[in-house]
Amino acid sequence: MVEWLSQRNLLPSPDVVARAAAHPDGLGWLERSLQALEGERLFLGLGDLVPEPIEPRPVVHAATGELPPVIIRRQIERTRADGKLQSYVALFNDRFRTLSRLVRRDSAMRDATGLRQLEQEGEHSVVGMVAEVRPLPGGRVRVVLEDPDSRLAVMFSEPEEGSLDIFPDEVIGVSGRLSRRGDLLFVNGPVIRPHQGRLREPGRAEEPWTALFISDLHIGSGTFQRAAWDRFVAWLNGDVDYNQEWIPRPGYLVLAGDVVDGIDSYPNQETDLEITDVWEQYAVLQRELEKLPTDIQVIVLPGNHDAVRLMEPQLPLPARVQERFPPGVVFTANPALLDLAGVSVLCYHGKSFDDLVSLCDLTYDKPILMMKELLLRRHLAPVYGGKTLLAPEDQDHMLIREMPDILVTGHVHSCGVEPYHATLLLNPGTWQSQTDFQRMMGFQPDPNRAIAVNLQSFETQVLDFNR
Ligand SMILES: [Fe+2]
Numbered sequence: 001m002v003e004w005l006s007q008r009n010l011l012p013s014p015d016v017v018a019r020a021a022a023h024p025d026g027l028g029w030l031e032r033s034l035q036a037l038e039g040e041r042l043f044l045g046l047g048d049l050v051p052e053p054i055e056p057r058p059v060v061h062a063a064t065g066e067l068p069p070v071i072i073r074r075q076i077e078r079t080r081a082d083g084k085l086q087s088y089v090a091l092f093n094d095r096f097r098t099l100s101r102l103v104r105r106d107s108a109m110r111d112a113t114g115l116r117q118l119e120q121e122g123e124h125s126v127v128g129m130v131a132e133v134r135p136l137p138g139g140r141v142r143v144v145l146e147d148p149d150s151r152l153a154v155m156f157s158e159p160e161e162g163s164l165d166i167f168p169d170e171v172i173g174v175s176g177r178l179s180r181r182g183d184l185l186f187v188n189g190p191v192i193r194p195h196q197g198r199l200r201e202p203g204r205a206e207e208p209w210t211a212l213f214i215s216d217l218h219i220g221s222g223t224f225q226r227a228a229w230d231r232f233v234a235w236l237n238g239d240v241d242y243n244q245e246w247i248p249r250p251g252y253l254v255l256a257g258d259v260v261d262g263i264d265s266y267p268n269q270e271t272d273l274e275i276t277d278v279w280e281q282y283a284v285l286q287r288e289l290e291k292l293p294t295d296i297q298v299i300v301l302p303g304n305h306d307a308v309r310l311m312e313p314q315l316p317l318p319a320r321v322q323e324r325f326p327p328g329v330v331f332t333a334n335p336a337l338l339d340l341a342g343v344s345v346l347c348y349h350g351k352s353f354d355d356l357v358s359l360c361d362l363t364y365d366k367p368i369l370m371m372k373e374l375l376l377r378r379h380l381a382p383v384y385g386g387k388t389l390l391a392p393e394d395q396d397h398m399l400i401r402e403m404p405d406i407l408v409t410g411h412v413h414s415c416g417v418e419p420y421h422a423t424l425l426l427n428p429g430t431w432q433s434q435t436d437f438q439r440m441m442g443f444q445p446d447p448n449r450a451i452a453v454n455l456q457s458f459e460t461q462v463l464d465f466n467r
């Protein structure tokens, strides 16, 4: 390998040699990585390697009866995070490579160059990751773009209010005129974001299977809504005269994270807990799921209150939790891309909303607006270095590599449903009443709701179990 690389005038770091040597197709991997390199190189580091494996293996879980199986099309399988700085470089290189390719699909960006190739005055189109956003007096905004080779400052003059909404770390394309000194690009066109892939065939089930979505149960919390939850369980069993046509029998029930309240999720949480042992909290969830009819296929993903690492992507709940549950409950990572009866469902708990609320005019009570911002940037956690911790995996599992038919999130405890282009956006809410912290912040949750979707017609229904 060292010889093969030296023939190409490249010096690999010892890490690269070790990783490629341990890979079943090391040379092939190096070759793919060299093809993706932009510009001349002398040294080759871990960050220059393209992620592998390129295509995940789908995992198929058999469902009960005639219901099509749950297919996990994409999720983190095992962690490769080693905490090294180089691994963060690999993570961000994957993000940049994937998103810049999507930006370049816009016809205005077809001739876009790398940032360091800008030399002479005149018109240029460039693609970069946003390293810095600084509003200046007079309505101008100065943004520093970055790519693997260089940095460039770009200036937006008097954009209309809110028309820019540039997030740190998102990947954008801009066109403009380079200053005489070559160190500033005066933007004179719109911000180009990653292509949305709008022309795809929407996935629809062949039969009118129902998928039901809930999130943020927070079992174990003193504010868990036991009475409403019992009504929900009774309804699923056919014992409540209310919208019975929406009971998923057979069908899917997706729990979009924060299934328990956890322990040590925030300072002094003990005082808010009814169950102070996290394993006992899961045991309660297990007993609740055992009350459901067996033809309801349950899928559980973790959230920031669950017993997994806080860094995203999060792995599925640990074996000691999983093994106690009824057979057939599917535990996924967070995020996870599922295929339910031919419909692609991207599930993400939504921790990154905590970073979005401080930007633009986004608020916790309008989750749909935040979900649109994620799709627009083709990334589930576009802002790095704030409240959403990212693990230094060698590929970016938070990328929205393909536009889903359904995007479901949770975390913000408010309810919303809306179609957006070819994607149905869902945020079902919570099963916890207002906490002291939310009261202090003036936030009113929408508890005790489930959102049902007919996977064939895409008709939706918000089901309310408050009374
Ligand atoms: Fe939550």
Ligand SMILES: [Fe+2]
Binding pocket: 258, 303, 304, 305, 349, 351, 410, 411, 412
């Ligand atoms: Fe959460």
